[in-house]
Amino acid sequence: xxxxxxxxxxxxxxxxxxxxxxxxxxxxxxxxxxxxxxxxxxxxxxxxxxxxxxxxxxxxxxxxxxxxxxxxxxxxxxxxxxxxxxxxxxxxxxxxxxxxxxxxxxxxxxxxxxxxxxxxxxxxxxxxxxxxxxxxxxxxxxxxxxxxxxxxxxxxxxxxxxxxxxxxxxxxxxxxxxxxxxxxxxxxxxxxxxxxxxxxxxxxxxxxxxxxxxxxxxxxxxxxxxxxxxxxxxxxxxxxxxxxxxxxxxxxxxxxxxxxxxxxxxxxxxxxxxxxxxxxxxxxxxxxxxxxxxxxxxxxxxxxxxxx
Amino acid sequence: xxxxxxxxxxxxxxxxxxxxxxxxxxxxxxxxxxxxxxxxxxxxxxxxxxxxxxxxxxxxxxxxxxxxxxxxxxxxxxxxxxxxxxxxxxxxxxxxxxxxxxxxxxxxxxxxxxxxxxxxxxxxxxxxxxxxxxxxxxxxxxxxxxxxxxxxxxxxxxxxxxxxxxxxxxxxxxxxxxxxxxxxxxxxxxxxxxxxxxxxxxxxxxxxxxxxxxxxxxxxxxxxxxxxxxxxxxxxxxxxxxxxxxxxxxxxxxxxxxxxxxxxxxxxxxxxxxxxxxxxxxxxxxxxxxxxxxxxxxxxxxxxxxxxxxxxxxxxxxxxxxxxxxxxxxxxxxxxxxxxxxxxxxxxxxxxxxxxxxxxxxxxxxxxxxxxxxxxxxxxxxxxxxxxxxxxxxxxxxxxxxxxxxxxxxxxxxxxxxxxxxxxxxxxxxxxxxxxxxxxxxxxxxxxxxxxxxxxxxxxxxxxxxxxxxxxxxxxxxxxxxxxxxxxxxxxxxxxxxxxxxxxxxxxxxxxxxxxxxxxxxxxxxxxxxxxxxxxxxxxxxxxxxxxxxxxxxxxxxxxxxxxxxxxxxxxxxxxxxxxxxxxxxxxxxxxxxxxxxxxxxxxxxxxxxxxxxxxx
Numbered sequence: 001x002x003x004x005x006x007x008x009x010x011x012x013x014x015x016x017x018x019x020x021x022x023x024x025x026x027x028x029x030x031x032x033x034x035x036x037x038x039x040x041x042x043x044x045x046x047x048x049x050x051x052x053x054x055x056x057x058x059x060x061x062x063x064x065x066x067x068x069x070x071x072x073x074x075x076x077x078x079x080x081x082x083x084x085x086x087x088x089x090x091x092x093x094x095x096x097x098x099x100x101x102x103x104x105x106x107x108x109x110x111x112x113x114x115x116x117x118x119x120x121x122x123x124x125x126x127x128x129x130x131x132x133x134x135x136x137x138x139x140x141x142x143x144x145x146x147x148x149x150x151x152x153x154x155x156x157x158x159x160x161x162x163x164x165x166x167x168x169x170x171x172x173x174x175x176x177x178x179x180x181x182x183x184x185x186x187x188x189x190x191x192x193x194x195x196x197x198x199x200x201x202x203x204x205x206x207x208x209x210x211x212x213x214x215x216x217x218x219x220x221x222x223x224x225x226x227x228x229x230x231x232x233x234x235x236x237x238x239x240x241x242x243x244x245x246x247x248x249x250x251x252x253x254x255x256x257x258x259x260x261x262x263x264x265x266x267x268x269x270x271x272x273x274x275x276x277x278x279x280x281x282x283x284x285x286x287x288x289x290x291x292x293x294x295x296x297x298x299x300x301x302x303x304x305x306x307x308x
Numbered sequence: 309x310x311x312x313x314x315x316x317x318x319x320x321x322x323x324x325x326x327x328x329x330x331x332x333x334x335x336x337x338x339x340x341x342x343x344x345x346x347x348x349x350x351x352x353x354x355x356x357x358x359x360x361x362x363x364x365x366x367x368x369x370x371x372x373x374x375x376x377x378x379x380x381x382x383x384x385x386x387x388x389x390x391x392x393x394x395x396x397x398x399x400x401x402x403x404x405x406x407x408x409x410x411x412x413x414x415x416x417x418x419x420x421x422x423x424x425x426x427x428x429x430x431x432x433x434x435x436x437x438x439x440x441x442x443x444x445x446x447x448x449x450x451x452x453x454x455x456x457x458x459x460x461x462x463x464x465x466x467x468x469x470x471x472x473x474x475x476x477x478x479x480x481x482x483x484x485x486x487x488x489x490x491x492x493x494x495x496x497x498x499x500x501x502x503x504x505x506x507x508x509x510x511x512x513x514x515x516x517x518x519x520x521x522x523x524x525x526x527x528x529x530x531x532x533x534x535x536x537x538x539x540x541x542x543x544x545x546x547x548x549x550x551x552x553x554x555x556x557x558x559x560x561x562x563x564x565x566x567x568x569x570x571x572x573x574x575x576x577x578x579x580x581x582x583x584x585x586x587x588x589x590x591x592x593x594x595x596x597x598x599x600x601x602x603x604x605x606x607x608x609x610x611x612x613x614x615x616x617x618x619x620x621x622x623x624x625x626x627x628x629x630x631x632x633x634x635x636x637x638x639x640x641x642x643x644x645x646x647x648x649x650x651x652x653x654x655x656x657x658x659x660x661x662x663x664x665x666x667x668x669x670x671x672x673x674x675x676x677x678x679x680x681x682x683x684x685x686x687x688x689x690x691x692x693x694x695x696x697x698x699x700x701x702x703x704x705x706x707x708x709x710x711x712x713x714x715x716x717x718x719x720x721x722x723x724x725x726x727x728x729x730x731x732x733x734x735x736x737x738x739x740x741x742x743x744x745x746x747x748x749x750x751x752x753x754x755x756x757x758x759x760x761x762x763x764x765x766x767x768x769x770x771x772x773x774x775x776x777x778x779x780x781x782x783x784x785x786x787x788x789x790x791x792x793x794x795x796x797x798x799x800x801x802x803x804x805x806x807x808x809x810x811x812x813x814x815x816x817x818x819x820x821x822x823x824x825x826x827x828x829x830x831x832x833x834x835x836x837x838x839x840x841x842x843x844x845x846x847x848x849x850x851x852x853x854x855x856x857x858x859x860x861x862x863x864x865x866x867x868x869x870x871x872x873x874x875x876x877x878x879x880x881x882x883x884x885x886x887x888x889x890x891x892x893x894x895x896x897x898x899x900x901x902x903x904x905x906x907x908x909x910x911x912x913x914x915x916x917x918x919x920x921x922x923x924x925x
Contacts, residue, residue, distance in 0.1 A: 052755070098751065116756040122747035125443065136880035140873050147869055185815055188877065188888045192822060195873040195892070199826070202866040203833065234836040241778055241832075242825035245771035249821050252770055254763035256435070257818050264822065 010228045010276065011221045011284065017277040021166060024270075028173020037176045040183025040259075043130050045123030047089040049101045054111040056082040062105060069104035080255030084116070133187050137168065140194055152205055153293060155286045159279035160201045163271075166278050167197045171267045175259075185260040193267030196242070200235060200275035207231050208283070212293040220288055224280050232276075239272040310849045311916040313909055321909050324901075325796060331803035334418040334429040340374065341393040342415035343400055344556055345383035345408055352407045354383045365403045371396050386415055412574060413556035430806050431557075432573075433813035433887060436761050438754030439573040440581050444546075445747045448566050451538035452483060452531055454652060458633045459506075459524075460485060461653030461715055466505070472498055475519070485524040495520045535566060537634075542744055543568060546585060567747070574754070591629030594621045595662070596670040596706060612675055612702035613727070619706055621672045626662045631655025637725070637732040645728035646720045656715025663713040673705040673719070764817035771821050772798070775828060783835050785924035789910040790831040793902040797827050800898040805891070813887035823895030830867070830903030834859040835925055848920035856908055863900060871896050 041048050059076055062085060066074040071089060079086040087101060098118030105113050141161055149157035171190055175182050207227040215223055246268065250261035313321075345354055345362065359376050362385065366373055373396065374386040385400070387393050393412055401410045414437070416429055434441050456479050463485070467474050475488040489495040492515065499511055499522055508530035514521040526534075539562050546568060550558045559571040575581050597606040597620045608620045634650040651659055663671075676699060707719050722728045776794070779787040801820065805812065838855030846854065871893060878889035915923070 050756070114753065114755065115751075116753045118749075118751040120746070120749040122443075122445075124445075125747050132880050136876060139880070140876045143872050143876060144869055147872060151865055184885060185818070185888075188815055188881070188885045191873060191877045191885075192819075192888070192892065195870040196826065198869045198873065199829065199866045202869055203862055206862040206865055230840065231836075234832050237782065237832045237836075238826070238829040241775050241828045242822070244774045244778060245821050245825035248771035248774060249767045249818060251767075252763060253767040253818065253821075254760065256760060256763075256814055260815065260818055 007222075007225050007229045008232070010225050011280070014277075014281055014284065018281060021274075021278060024170050024173070025166065027177065028169050031173055031176040035176055035179065037172065037182050038179045039126075039130075040181045040186070041088070041119060041121050041126075042184040043126045043133075043182070045121045045126035047097055048117070048119045049087045049089070049098050049115070050079060050117035051085050051087070051102060051105060052114040052116045053083045053085065057085050059085070062087075065104050065107060066101070068107075069100070071101070071104070080258075084255070129184070136191070137194075140191065141165065144194075144198060148202070148205075152209060155283055155288050155292060156205050156209075156279075158286065159282035160198065160205065162282045163201050163274040163278040164194050164197055166274050167193055167267060167270050170270050171263055174266045175263065180262060181259060183259060185257060186263045189260045189263035189267065192264060193271055196264075196268055197271030197274060200238070200271055201279045203234065204228065204231050204275050205279065208280070209293055212288075212290055220284060224284065228276055228280060235272060235275065239268055242268050310853050311912045313912050313916075317905075318909060321905055324800075325906075328796070328800040328803040330422070330425065331427045331807050332799045334416065334422050334427050335802055335806060337417040337419070337429070339414040339429070340386045340417050341388070341390055342384050342386045342413045343393060343396050344411045344413040344415075345385070345400065345404065346381060346411075346551075347408055354378065354381050354408070358404075359383050359385075362400050362403060365399050366396060369395070369399050371399060384413070384415055409551060411556045414574065426807075428806060428809065430802070430812045431809060432757075432761075433811045433816070434571060434573055434750070434757075435752050435814045436757050436764075436812065437573055438575075438752050438757035439571065440575045441572075441748075441750040442570040442585065442746060443563070443748035444568045444570065444744050446535075446538055446542055446566050446568065446744050448535050448538065449483075452526070452534050453479070454633060455534050456483065456485060456526075457652050457654075458650060458715065461656055463487065463502070465714070466501070467498065470501060472501070474498065483525070487522040487524065489520045489522075492520045495522060498522060539566065539568065546570060550585065568744070591632065591704075592674040592676055592701075593626045593628075593659070594624065594672050594674060595626065595666055596620070596672055597622050598669075609672075609674060609701050609703050611706075612704045619672060619703055621674070621703075626671075627651065627655045627658050631658075635732045637729040639725075640718070640720060644720060645722045645725045646718045647722070647728050647732045648718045649716070651715040653715060659713045659715070659717070663709050667709055667711060670706050670708050672703050674701050675704045676701050760814050764814055768817060768821050768824070772824055775824060779828060779831075783831075783925055785914065786835050786838075786911070789914065790828070790835070790903075790907055792910060793831065793907040794824070794827055796906050797895075797899050797902040798824065800902065801891075801895050804894045804898060808890070808894075810890050810894075811887060815885065815888040816891045819888040819891030819895065823892060823899065826870075827895065827899035827903070830859075830863045830899060831907055833862055834903065834907065838923070838925060842923065842925075848915070848923045851923070852911060852915060856904075856911075860904065863904065867896050867900050 057078070059078070062076050063074070066076065066087070071087075073090045075088040077086050078084060089097070089101075097120070098115050102113060102115050141164060144164070145157045145161045147157075148160045168190055171193055172182070174180075175186065204227065207230055208224065211223050211227045211230075215226070218226070243265065246261055246265050249257060250265060253261055345358075347354055356378060359378060362383070363373065363376060366385075371392055372388060373392075374388065376386075377384040385396065387396050397410055397412060404410065418428055422428075460477050460479050463477050464474075466472075473490055473494050475490060476486075478486045478488075480486055487495075487498065489498065495513065499513060502509055502511055502522070502524070508527055510525045510527055512523045512525075514523055543560060543562060547558075547560045550560055550570060550572065555572045555575055557573055559569065561569045563569045570585060572581055601620075601622070605623050606620050607623055608618050611617045611619070631651045631654065632649060633652050633655075634648075636648050638646060638648055640646045705719055705722070772794075776791045779790050779794075781787070783790065798820075801823065810816075834855055837859045838851050841851035841854050842848065874889050874893040874896065878886055878893065881889055
């Protein structure tokens with residue numbers, strides 16, 4: 001751990017950070033506009049069958065078998081292990097689909113194949129989920145803005161929400177850029193990123209507020225630098241432990257939550273950066289000053305000891 | 309005295325820890341494989357003699373069982389493993405036949421002293437134990453349209469009774485009724501009449517080139533109640549069907565305005581499940597055969613409630629249950645139980661045509677069920693389970709026709725309020741109120757479920773170990789104290805989840821992992837503050853005190869905002885997302901408690917009231 005008495009010149013790199021964020025955002029939004037997001041079954045509707053082979057499966061052979069059985073639009077891929085095969089099909093509901101696929105694959109196949117998962121989601125349900133997901137994100141951002149404005153100050157809430165929007169766009173952009181499937185668990189992860197990034201942003205904002213009230217001298221920029229330097233070790237510690245755990249999830253948690261872990265890994269990394277640069281930067285841009293943070297008159301010291 | 313908790317505070321923390329440990333404990337007891345027996349209907353009781361006959365059969369087959377239990381009409385037989393469970397199920401089904409449901413179950417082995425305080429293990433979601441999840445949508449447009457057809461015939465009947473001259477009553481595609489009159493006078497009279505009798509109508513008078521109209525639309529409230537009714541009825545039907553499947557803990561629940569969720573944990577044969585849930589049960593109304601009737605035109609059926617008693621009825625069907633728009637149990641003017649039946653217009657016409665020549669004869673209501681029998685055949689020396697579908701028809705009521713019946717009539721001569729409500733339910737549940745179709749379906753094989761558990765648990769363990777090591781290295785003694793608090797946090801999290809009897813899903817496990825990572829945050833905040841205060845030249849004891857105090861508001865603010873996000877996630881999410889949100893919310897609360905109070909208590913016990921030169925932080 002670094003000695004903390006020194007103050008780093010964070011805000012000196014403000015311009016650079018602004019450019020960095022802008023480039024990331026442009027890439028993300030551009031990728032979403034051009035390639036779009038590879039939405040998973042939960043959002044698009046359709047059918048999915050997962051089967052397990054005893055030995056490594058031959059994808060080419062499986063494709064031919066499915067073609068022969070009349071499944072023309074089947075997308076075949078391995079899922080985690082070369083023995084686990086994921087097959088996606090168009091969106092018509094057939095309760096026997098899993099068994100039909102299994103029967104088609106079992107033709108001239110010596111080893112036994114096991115049906116591991118069989119899912120169908122109606123297009124209607126997917127559409128609703130898309131709407132709900134977007135609505136939920138917006139609602140979360142709005143509620144948070146209200147709370148932060150109430151607890152801190154309006155400029156802080158703009159800064160916090162700017163940082164959150166920044167993180168969400170970049171995480172979703174990452175999924176779009178690398179064409180990783182965006183499913184329900186990834187949506188949950190994105191909302192968790194909001195929670196995490198917010199937690200980080202608030203800790204920093206809390207320190208900024210405190211220093212604005214405490215430090216008699218110093219420009220806004222100096223106060224920012226001091227606050228960020230003071231919270232740096234804590235920010236890095238927390239991010240590091242969280243990333244450790246997420247790495248464990250990504251490596252050992254299996255294929256089902258892989259997307260979830262990836263989204264959070266990207267999100268926590270970006271969230272850590274944004275809590276340092278994006279929200280502080282936004283505050284500087286909005287011209288935060290001591291007058292914004294004059295303590296409310298009924299400020300009484302709430303000690304821990306008064307709490308049960 | 310600085311950094312000493314008063315005795316009551318330490319006791320309070322110990323008390324919370326004990327309670328936490330108590331309610332987390334049931335999760336340590338592995339579940340038993342068991343076979344559950346229940347009667348398909350109330351008349352088939354599960355009692356001790358029945359259980360004895362079952363265990364005798366198990367003994368004959370040489371299948372070992374651990375114990376038997378009897379609990380309000382449910383029998384439970386515990387066995388040692390999955391293989392014995394399947395064998396036992398076969399034997400028991402063949403002994404008991406079709407009147408009992410034999411289901412595979414995982415029975416908790418929570419000791420009595422724990423269950424007596426209401427402790428129980430967390431339930432596992434479908435993705436962890438395997439099973440089937442269906443989401444079905446009820447066709448509400450159809451449901452409302454059926455109801456409108458009934459109104460059309462009611463209105464016509466009413467106008468005829470009142471000698472009102474009307475030209476036509478039409479059911480339009482947009483869900484409204486158009487009533488046409490020859491002149492405005494009869495139209496206005498009709499409007500008054502309808503407003504008096506039908507509060508559920510919104511009535512507009514219209515004059516245009518083509519004549520004098522009333523346009524009738526249903527109020528929003530009425531449409532809602534029609535929808536509620538359709539959903540309720542379909543729920544009843546689906547529950548009846550699911551019960552027949554023999555699933556240990558099925559869930560049949562309304563979701564949103566027009567959807568029904570069905571979850572069948574542990575079901576291995578998803579195809580059979582789908583067939584039974586999507587099947588149709590129905591009702592038939594037929595006349596009792598005259599004594600001199602041609603034998604070729606009659607059939608004899610048993611009564612559903614009195615096996616052994618039968619009646620001979622005509623082969624001709626007057627109407628089926630599809631024509632029943634509504635059925636309610638009530639009492640007539642003499643306090644006798646009755647069932648009021650409303651038919652749709654077509655059904656009403658058929659009913660009045662048939663009954664006009666059959667007054668004083670008796671009419672039977674037949675309950676037609678499409679069932680399937682499980683047979684065990686020996687193919688190549690291996691016993692295979694095979695489901696054979698068949699149709700079962702039984703009489704649920706036989707009553708004398710007192711007068712010509714229309715679209716509304718009542719069935720009396722019932723044995724009691726119990727029977728009338730059951731008949732009403734059967735009439736309603738016999739057919740689905742409105743067509744239903746599958747909009748989502750997920751089947752998870754049991755092997756995948758087991759694999760998910762394994763992976764989830766492994767990743768939790770690894771992540772947890774990494775965090776513990778890292779904390780100990782960075783914060784030394786304080787790190788160790790934080791680690792103890794982190795373990796407490798995990799215990800409390802499991803305890804709260806068990807208390808809420810929340811369902812643990814794979815995303816839920818992911819939520820726990822994430823919580824473990826984030827729970828460190830509060831401790832890190834506190835320790836960073838303490839370090840800072842030491843650098844500012846405060847003596848160790850004051851540094852500890854002020855570090856905790858100053859970190860407190862930060863922790864509170866940061867966690868409340870995260871909690872907001874989690875709550876929103878819970879409100880809008882379904883299934884897996886909800887599971888994740890619950891875990892996250894509970895995790896935030898428990899980690900706040902442990903970081904602020906438990907860590908503080910530990911630090912106080914370690915350092916409090918001593919002369920300190922340095923801190924190991």
